Amino acid sequence: MADANVVNEGHEAVHRHEPPKSFIRKYIFSLDHKVIGVQYLTLALVAVFVGMILSVLMRLSLTWPDMTWPIIGAIKPDSYLSLLTIHGTMMVFFVLTTAPQGGFGNYFLPIQIGADDMAFPTLNMLSFWVTLVGFIVLVASFFVPEGAPIGGWTAYPPLSAIPSAGPGQGTGMNLWILSIAIFCVGSLLGALNFITTLLNMRARGMSLMRMPLTCWAWFTTAVLALLAFPVLLAAGVLLYLDRNAGTSFFVPAGLYVKDIIQPHAGGSPILWQHLFWFFGHPEVYIAILPGMGATSHILATFARKPVFGYRAMVFAIFAIGLLGFFVWGHHMFISGMSPYSAMAFSILTLSIGVPSAVKTFNWLGTLWGAKIRFTTPMLFAIGFVSLFVAGGITGLVLGQTSLDLPMHDTYFVLGHFHLVMGVAAIFGMFAGIYFWFPKMFGRMMSERLGRIHFWITFTGVYSIFIPMHIMGIVGMPRRYSRFAENGQQIYGFLESLHPLVLFVTVAAIVTFFTQFLFLFNLLWSLFKGKKVGANPWEATTLEWDIPSPPPHDNFAGIPPVVYRGPYEYSVPGAPNDYIMQSTPDPADEAGVRAQEGNGGNGHDGHKH
Amino acid sequence: MDTTATSTKGIAQPKVGLGGGTRKVGPNGGSRGNGHSGPGKDGFERDSLSKYRLGMWIALAGIAMMFTALTSAYIVRASTSNDWRPLAIPRLLWLSTTLILLSSFTFEIARRTLRSGNTNAYQRWLLLTVLLGLGFLATQLLAWRQLAAQGIYLASNPHNSFFYVLTGAHGLHLLGGILGLDYLLLRSWRNRVEESGAAKRQAIVNAVALYWHFMFGLWIYLFLLLFLWR
Numbered sequence: 001m002a003d004a005n006v007v008n009e010g011h012e013a014v015h016r017h018e019p020p021k022s023f024i025r026k027y028i029f030s031l032d033h034k035v036i037g038v039q040y041l042t043l044a045l046v047a048v049f050v051g052m053i054l055s056v057l058m059r060l061s062l063t064w065p066d067m068t069w070p071i072i073g074a075i076k077p078d079s080y081l082s083l084l085t086i087h088g089t090m091m092v093f094f095v096l097t098t099a100p101q102g103g104f105g106n107y108f109l110p111i112q113i114g115a116d117d118m119a120f121p122t123l124n125m126l127s128f129w130v131t132l133v134g135f136i137v138l139v140a141s142f143f144v145p146e147g148a149p150i151g152g153w154t155a156y157p158p159l160s161a162i163p164s165a166g167p168g169q170g171t172g173m174n175l176w177i178l179s180i181a182i183f184c185v186g187s188l189l190g191a192l193n194f195i196t197t198l199l200n201m202r203a204r205g206m207s208l209m210r211m212p213l214t215c216w217a218w219f220t221t222a223v224l225a226l227l228a229f230p231v232l233l234a235a236g237v238l239l240y241l242d243r244n245a246g247t248s249f250f251v252p253a254g255l256y257v258k259d260i261i262q263p264h265a266g267g268s269p270i271l272w273q274h275l276f277w278f279f280g281h282p283e284v285y286i287a288i289l290p291g292m293g294a295t296s297h298i299l300a301t302f303a304r305k306p307v308f309g310y311r312a313m314v315f316a317i318f319a320i321g322l323l324g325f326f327v328w329g330h331h332m333f334i335s336g337m338s339p340y341s342a343m344a345f346s347i348l349t350l351s352i353g354v355p356s357a358v359k360t361f362n363w364l365g366t367l368w369g370a371k372i373r374f375t376t377p378m379l380f381a382i383g384f385v386s387l388f389v390a391g392g393i394t395g396l397v398l399g400q401t402s403l404d405l406p407m408h409d410t411y412f413v414l415g416h417f418h419l420v421m422g423v424a425a426i427f428g429m430f431a432g433i434y435f436w437f438p439k440m441f442g443r444m445m446s447e448r449l450g451r452i453h454f455w456i457t458f459t460g461v462y463s464i465f466i467p468m469h470i471m472g473i474v475g476m477p478r479r480y481s482r483f484a485e486n487g488q489q490i491y492g493f494l495e496s497l498h499p500l501v502l503f504v505t506v507a508a509i510v511t512f513f514t515q516f517l518f519l520f521n522l523l524w525s526l527f528k529g530k531k532v533g534a535n536p537w538e539a540t541t542l543e544w545d546i547p548s549p550p551p552h553d554n555f556a557g558i559p560p561v562v563y564r565g566p567y568e569y570s571v572p573g574a575p576n577d578y579i580m581q582s583t584p585d586p587a588d589e590a591g592v593r594a595q596e597g598n599g600g601n602g603h604d605g606h607k608h
Numbered sequence: 609m610d611t612t613a614t615s616t617k618g619i620a621q622p623k624v625g626l627g628g629g630t631r632k633v634g635p636n637g638g639s640r641g642n643g644h645s646g647p648g649k650d651g652f653e654r655d656s657l658s659k660y661r662l663g664m665w666i667a668l669a670g671i672a673m674m675f676t677a678l679t680s681a682y683i684v685r686a687s688t689s690n691d692w693r694p695l696a697i698p699r700l701l702w703l704s705t706t707l708i709l710l711s712s713f714t715f716e717i718a719r720r721t722l723r724s725g726n727t728n729a730y731q732r733w734l735l736l737t738v739l740l741g742l743g744f745l746a747t748q749l750l751a752w753r754q755l756a757a758q759g760i761y762l763a764s765n766p767h768n769s770f771f772y773v774l775t776g777a778h779g780l781h782l783l784g785g786i787l788g789l790d791y792l793l794l795r796s797w798r799n800r801v802e803e804s805g806a807a808k809r810q811a812i813v814n815a816v817a818l819y820w821h822f823m824f825g826l827w828i829y830l831f832l833l834l835f836l837w838r
Contacts, residue, residue: 119659188670196663200656226666230674238681241773246763249685266689266766274684275677 019552029129031121032552036128037107038440041433043132044099047090048426049515050139054087056512059505065482078167080481081150085168086142088153089176092283093183094135096425100290101225102131102190104432105218107440109194111543112212114203114560116553119196123189130186138179141172149173152479154276157250157269161242162257177240184233187225194222203542205562209314210581212541212566213307216314217293220321221286227325228282235275242267270335277328284421285324288388289317291428292359295381297566298431299366301539302378304577306567308365309358316355316362323352333404342401349399356392360385375537376450380431383458384424390462391420394469409479412472415465423461430457433522438536442548443529449521453514460511467500540580541566657811664815668822671781675826678777679833682770686837693765694838698755704747705831708782711740712824715789719817723810727796734793737820741786748779767838774830782823788816 020026027035060067061075061083068074075083106124110117118124141148149172151160163170198219202211238249242264250272251264300307307313329337329345337345363385372378394416398404407413430453437445476483476494489495535544542560543550560582568579686692718733752772755761762772792813 120663192663192666192670195666196659200659200662226670227673230670231677234674234677234681237773237777238678241762241769247769248691248763248766249681249769253689266685266691268684268688271681271684271688275681278677 029125031117031125033106033110033118033121033124034440034550034554036124037103037105039128040098040102040106040131041104043128043135044095044103044429045519047094047098047135049519051087051090051095052512052515054083054090056508058083058087059508061481063501063505065484075481077481078150079147081152081166081479082142082148082168082172084479085150085152085176086138086148089138089180091422092153092287093180094131094138096287096421097183097187097225097283098131099429100294100425100432101194101218101221101286102128102187104214104294104429104436105194105221105290106190108436108543109215109218110197110201111546111550111554112215112541113198113201113206114542114555114562115197115201116555116557116559118193119200120193124193127186127189127193130182130189134179134182134186137175137182141168141175141179144171144175146170147172149176154280155239155272156276157239157242157267157272158252158255158257158262160272161239161251161264161267162255162262163243164260165257174240174243177236177243181233181236181240184229184236187229188233191222191225191229194218195226198222203560203562206581209311210562210565212293213296213310213313213317214290214293216317217289217296220317221289224282224286224289224321224324228279228286231275232279235272235279238275239272270332273332273335274328277331278325280331281328282321282324284417285321287421287425288428289321291384291425291431292317292388294428294432294435295363295384296359296366297541298377298381298435299363299385300567300569301435301537302373302375302381303366303370304373304569305366305370306565306569307362308368309362310565310567312358313362316358319355320352320359323348323355327352330399330404333401334408339401346399346401350396353392353396356388360389360392375434376445376447376454377431377435377537379451379454379458380427380434383454384427384431386458387419387424387427387461390466391416391418391424395420406475407472409477410472411468411476411478414478415468415472418468419461419465423465430454430518435537436543437522437525437529438532439543439548439550441526441529442531443525444532444536445525445529446521449517453518453521456514456517457511460507460514463507464504464511467504471497471500538576538578540568540578542581545580545582657808660811660815661818664818668819671822671826675774675777675830678770678774682774682833683837685766685770689766691765692767692838694767695755695760695765695771695834697835698751700747700751700754701831704744704751705827707740707744707747708824708827711737711744712821714740715817715820719813722813731793731796734789734796738786738789738793741782741789741820745779745782745786748775751775767834771834774834778823778827778830781826785816785820785823788819792816 019032020030026032030036030039057072057075058080060069061080066074106118146167146169149155149160149168150166151169151173155173155176159165159169160173163173198211198215202208238247241247242249242251246263248264248267250269251262251267252269253265255262255264296307296313327345327349329341330349333342333345367382394412398407398413398416434445434450437443474493474497475491476497483489483491483494532548534547536548537544542562545560546554546556561584562581563583563585564579564581566581568574568581570577571579714733715737718730718737721733722730752775755768755771760768762769795809
């Protein structure tokens with residue numbers, strides 16, 4: 001890590017509070033956490049549209065398998081598998097991991113704790129550029145001979161370990177592994193920075209239990225990333241060696257591929273599954289926890305009430321993060337694991353329901369009896385709660401071995417995880433962008449367009465994913481590109497599902513086009529939105545103390561002082577119904593003065 | 609790391625846990641989860657230099673996690689099939705182990721001489737550490753070449769695979785450490801440390817020392833894993 005300090009050193013010596021002058025230093029290779037946050041968000045925005053287009057193509061292919069489309073032509077079964085692989089990888093890594101943590105976390109964690117930047121700005125810049133390289137490598141896999149890999153985002157061997165196993169499993173798969181390895185490095189640098197910043201750079205008075213819940217969520221997410229991504233990196237290295245150096249970590253003996261016996265022997269494909277899911281399950285929480293944080297934050301703001309059970313919320317975030325490391329086996333119930341291990345994994349999995357229920361209960365408690373302001377961010381935050389419950393409930397179904405065995409790899413699983421980690425997390429991001437946009441760019445987004453966007457998207461995603469549960473119960477397997485051959489159904493029992501398949505596709509297309517409304521709103525508001533002051537939502541945390549958009553060093557060189565907790569809404573006797581975290585408490589003036597007299601140079605915690 | 613907030617000194621108030629002071633029961637049944645006292649002291653009395661050490665600990669946690677994953681793969685793979693043929697300890701590894709042990713000592717001496725203000729001795733010990741580190745890497749590479757000369761390659765046997773993977777991963781991390789040492793050395797030779805920078809330099813040296821000692825400990829661990837767990 002010392003080499004990272006090399007560059008860092010130079011810039012601090014120059015003087016950190018002087019904003020950079022040149023365009024490249026200011027907007028491209030910027031050290032400012034806010035610019036880096038916006039870069040992350042932009043990357044995720046590009047990735048989410050790519051991922052969405054891929055999913056629409058999959059729906060088209062599923063509904064009209066033999067159609068020849070303009071521009072793209074016919075979608076062959078192999079191409080379908082490439083689409084689903086890159087869709088999954090793109091969404092999980094470059095959207096769900098990138099935007100909530102790298103984007104919003106980067107932008108708002110330092111401000112919310114009262115710091116002028118991240119602890120290691122150069123490392124921060126590096127983590128974004130590394131992530132971008134990972135993205136480019138992944139997209140490049142579409143353009144190599146034979147195209148993108150077909151093994152799914154979980155890349156199970158032996159399919160992923162044998163280059164001759166299918167189209168795209170050669171160069172495309174190598175690029176996939178490379179991309180993920182690069183992504184791991186970027187995420188680790190980010191996580192390291194987040195944790196250090198949060199522990200080391202909090203403003204005066206910002207005790208841990210006065211932090212906004214968003215900060216707790218980003219912190220826990222960073223810890224999960226720090227402990228999970230190295231495992232994926234290690235597994236990726238071993239897989240790469242199996243493919244390119246002839247080792248046998250994951251490939252068993254006696255394997256024939258296209259009638260050719262493979263030279264590998266003795267490896268264990270299950271070993272990959274264990275390593276992958278040890279990363280993969282915490283990854284689910286890496287995607288969803290920041291959304292939970294944002295939801296708590298936004299619910300309190302627009303319910304004009306303190307978060308119900310702040311402390312319980314903090315412990316629930318931790319409990320979810322901790323338990324997330326002990327449940328990876330529930331992805332592998334059909335791998336032939338011992339029923340005793342399966343039972344242990346099952347019980348641990350179901351026990352995650354407890355902190356999840358605590359959170360849901362407290363969200364509802366926050367809303368209870370409140371005079372709710374139904375703004376667009378509030379709608380999306382409530383939507384998050386709804387989707388989290390709807391998707392989480394089926395987690396209790398799949399967490400039980402006996403129910404998981406028949407449901408495994410059906411559309412039921414697809415519906416479950418898309419609702420709970422996919423769309424719920426996306427709703428968390430939407431809530432975040434509508435909420436923080438005025439702070440980031442000094443202008444409001446259109447509320448009218450935002451509401452239309454919310455209602456169509458909300459109805460749309462339920463229309464897409466609820467029917468999938470039914471398909472799954474009927475027995476429709478996921479990852480199949482064709483259910484009929486030459487117009488002849490291969491699986492007779494699926495015939496009755498056709499109207500449902502069509503309905504989902506139509507809902508997907510409508511939802512897809514609605515997102516352009518969001519894109520338009522975003523771009524239009526950037527230039528034409530109504531200008532706002534420092535605190536348009538009448539919120540309490542530190543980011544609403546400073547101008548919109550915030551200046552280069554956030555607090556203009558004057559470190560803020562925090563006097564109270566983050567959610568002081570509807571305070572009896574307060575002039576505005578809310579009190580900012582930075583508003584001095586008259587009862588404490590004596591205490592602060594006494595401390596200043598004592599502590600001396602207390603102020604410049606992180607100034608140079 | 610002191611994460612609990614203590615109450616302000618000026619006024620006597622009962623302390624409640626992490627909240628940082630007394631808690632008034634709020635209109636919502638006291639669920640604010642925060643104190644109303646003045647600023648706790650945990651935010652501002654920390655010096656920013658501790659970020660280097662803290663950041664290094666966190667980085668080491670990540671690195672440790674990666675080697676934990678490789679270890680679990682090693683243990684599982686060892687019992688998966690009957691093709692596990694452990695390598696005998698290559699003789700050169702005793703030499704490399706001695707070198708890395710010495711380098712850990714020399715760096716510790718360098719760190720302490722810097723603390724006592726003797727910059728010249730610090731530079732000499734640092735240089736010696738870099739040379740010992742390079743010596744370790746060279747010895748590891750030599751051991752690889754000897755094994756290859758005996759026909760023992762990466763794919764020859766699962767134990768051999770793990771030997772190459774683990775020593776390679778450790779070597780790469782050590783190379784990163786050597787770059788860190790070079791950086792310290794260059795800075796010191798350029799001799800551009802003002803009075804105010806001395807504390808910062810010491811903080812960075814301490815952080816790099818942490819990494820370097822960890823690399824030594826990691827090597828011992830890998831050595832034991834590779835040749836005792838067989």
